[in-house]
Amino acid sequence: MKSPRRYTVLAATAVAAALALTACSSNGKGSGDATSSAPAGDQKVTITVAGLLPTADDAAKKQLADRVASFQAKYPNITVKPEDYNWLASTFTAQLAGGTLPNVFEIPLTDGKTLIENHQLADIDKYVKALPYGDQFNEKLIANGTGDDGHIYAVPAKSIYAVALHYNRNLFKDAGLDPDKPPTTWDEVRADAKQIHDKTGKAGYATMALDNSGGWQLAAGANSRGGVIEKFDGTKYTATLDDPAVKEHLQWLHDLKWEDKSLLDRTDLGWGEINTEFAAGNLAMYTSGSDVYNALVQANGVTKDWGYGLTAIPTSNGGGALTGGTMAAVTKDSTDAQKDAAVKWIDWWYLAKLQDKDQAIADAKGLAEQNPPQAVGTPVLPIFSKENYQQSQEWIKDYINVPLDDMKGYTDVMFTQNLVPEASASVQDLYAQLFPVVQAVISDKNADIDKLLKDANAAGQSAIDSAK
């Protein structure tokens, strides 16, 4: 799950995208042109699209408005109305059921399969395939948006990440550790966390525990230790929340908290909260998506010389880094004309800048010239091919303003490390079962991990079964 990151990233993208537009509309060779193969014609159509968070800043709001305006100038028959959007596990269901989602909305990569099976997404296959790059999506990613019928219902749109370890270089220095040698095993993480806590008094490590994000990060920990939280034998999904690797990670957290006292004493940190605490210097290390730096810059005022460090998540027993990302999808009740317009918008807003040099440069320039500058060049996993990604990074290299040298621990291995996809059946329900266990372990010294996991697993399995 990757809920709240969306807004910050989105805001940043908005800024960039708007600038991209200038380039695109002036020279008229945005890739959007090529998509006008669909039947829309001059038929008037209005679509609502996922916009920004209500807390997004004015620059982002204005850029989105500009971007919409130029889209409408390009497609005079389409009217686009952005709506405030914030994907949260806690409200998405109500919006989906209530039919209050915008025509174009965003979902976590991992929920794609479930939503398609529940017939809750529109079939946008022919519109996507008509895009010039419609057949070039990374196969593993587009699989999440493809139904059993082989049709595309959702496309990977942004923020494709692998979970990585983020650390505060200054706290490493203060504790007498070498910030250029971040830990590479969980034992080293523990030792460094203890040293940081003992030397500086700050928490050495912290984990998300609030709501489904707590389950998400526990799953990431388990994946890195060679475990999974769900198995699929070709016909049936089985919850494996009691996998030894899950227990191993919980026990590790338990020891940090109760033996070393190096774990931040918070059970109420979600994705946004832990970023806030990290940026405030209250903790030295935590795991989250590899692109969190964007949000730290956008929402928490982190700058290039702040002392941010990024390295790969430690792995053992053949484990790997949990991956995820954001897909764009279209509501089921959209008309054909709306679907066509929606895919044009998805191209315009999310994807064109990855395919077109001018748009890529304008995007990067726009971000870098913001006041304060927004992050350009934060490592993410490619939506298309590795070559396409490296090409687009090459295009924008003059504008890259993130501390790449301090991200080497991750970037050196990002294409070679073992990647683990998220579970795909009822994954939010599994996360919902796991986070109370994380909370229990870090708030109760005598928590019975085996029993907690056994109960959670039973409940998780029944969630999987009842979803079918």
Add this chain to the structure above:
Amino acid sequence: MTTTDTRTPLAAPAAVVAGAATGRRRRASYVEPDRGALSTADWRRPAVRHTWRTMHVLLLVLLLVWCLGPLLLLAKFAFTPTADIQSTPLEFFPNGATTQNIEMAWTRYHIGQFFMNTVWVALGSWACQVLVATTGGYVLSVLRPRWAKLLNAAILTTLFVPAVVLLVPLYRIIVHPPVGGSLINNFFAVWLPAGASAFNVVLVARFFSSLPHEIFEAARMDGAGPFRLFWSIVLPMSRPILGVVSVFAVIASWKDFLWPFLVLKDQSVMPLSVYLQQMANVDKGTLMAALAISTLIPIAMFLIFQRMFLRGAGLGGAVKG
């Protein structure tokens, strides 16, 4: 409907409702009592006087620390740099004060805009409640058609159904209203359900019943129809009770969170309470400034309309659990 305020309707002790008609007696009663348990003679005895004085001073200190303290702290935070809020929250401006938090809250996060949304929510809810309560009360107590008895019973019954039951079905109605499209992100999604307050109707109906009927009779003799009677006689005479209903309406919509959280999601309609919850993760200093600004206006209103607030509180019973 305000999902969290079942207490409001339920908190309408019938006697107090009756008492509302004679509001003056109540107001007088807690501003200037005739006497308490202590007689003037008691007060002259030094032992009694000193004991009670001491207790009163202690009470004052307690009230200042317990009730005012957190708010003063909040006011201080609003002007304290974030780093100091985090590291030394209780020291008095160790590194000087700043207005940056306030500026951020006002210009970057547009607290004012969401404040205005709250005002709209409150105004519309108020109007809807007053309309339903006065017309309904008029039917029940003055016009009294045959079906008034039934209506009265049906309205009273809702007093016994806690708001929690309504949460899901009401959400469904807002999403699929009997006429028109979804009311999500529409002020009417909050305004209309707010009108269904049995407490208000009962309160107003009682008040109308207590008005001197001879006046209505005289008006009719003079040829006033039911509309005239309502507009020119009944309403003007109902100012005290309308004041009470208004205070309840405004307080309730100011406090309501869950229902607007579910139905007012877009920033163009989102009230302050919902927005603040969304701001929970922004910079601490900014958050504190936003909280302080949000508190300032209700407190100012309270200080201005203090008597009405306190009368309303005494009237409505425990509005808060």
Add this chain to the structure above:
Amino acid sequence: MTTDDVVLTKFPTGTGKDRPKPRRTPATWVRRGGLTALLFGLPALLIFGIFSWWPIVSAVVMSFQKTNLTDPAVWVGLDNFKEIFSDPLLPTVIRNTAWFALLALIFGYPVPLIGAVLMSELRRRKGFYSALAYLPVVVPPVVAVLLWKFFYDPRPEGVFNTVLGWVGLGPYSWLNDPHMAMPSLVLEATWAAAGGTVIIYLAALTAVPAELYDAAEVDGASVLRKVWHVTMPALRSILLITLILQIIGTAQVFLEPFLFTNGGPNHATLTVMLWVYQLAFTSIGNRYGEATALSLLLAVFLAVLSLVYFRLTRSWSTS
């Protein structure tokens, strides 16, 4: 005065004069003010009909259905109730809600009473005292919770931990400790609500007839005896009423657990109402039916309490 008075009060209607015609036709109905009455009744009928009566009926209906709000609902009989009763969380949420209610009584019941008794003896500045006591009630609840959440910062630098540190206590984990989380919630809730209770008591106290004190003094009663034998009995009914009101209110507590902890750590603060919300609006499995079933169960419990309450206010008001 009782509810029935509204209906029973004899009051001549506008058509009282020309009553000889017993036959009822639409024309006579209109002439006799039937239409006017209907017009005036319309706002109440519509608003209550759509936003109160109909949802109540459909809540009962929905509790026997599975629905995702868009597709047609399916009748499932008592399945929703069965699932609620077999859910391992049910005992937890009931226990938590009861615990919240009990703590709220312990924290929030005696203190306002003592405060009100003290304040009622003030000869001057009573308005100032009551305004001060009432101040937190005016603070928007979301503001209060977010502010207190910061106070509960578990770091030694946290506000409460700093204060307790002065006397050598702590640091405590507050909301992050399953045992402390609920009391922490209740402490804030009490802060936000106690002022209202004080004002109610104060209103009741000043309604105590002075003659009762005079009579007690004639009998030579001391101050304490007067408080105990005159003041307290006079407050008996209002004490009972606030007790029931408070239970009704706390049984539906939502805001504090939702904003402070969202039910954590490890379900330690998951209350019935928060669970209803989570079932309905956050679970992928569309558990609207179960949510309504659970809310109906809570409603029955509360309706019984309200009936008791209503009888009490009636007897109180007629006495």
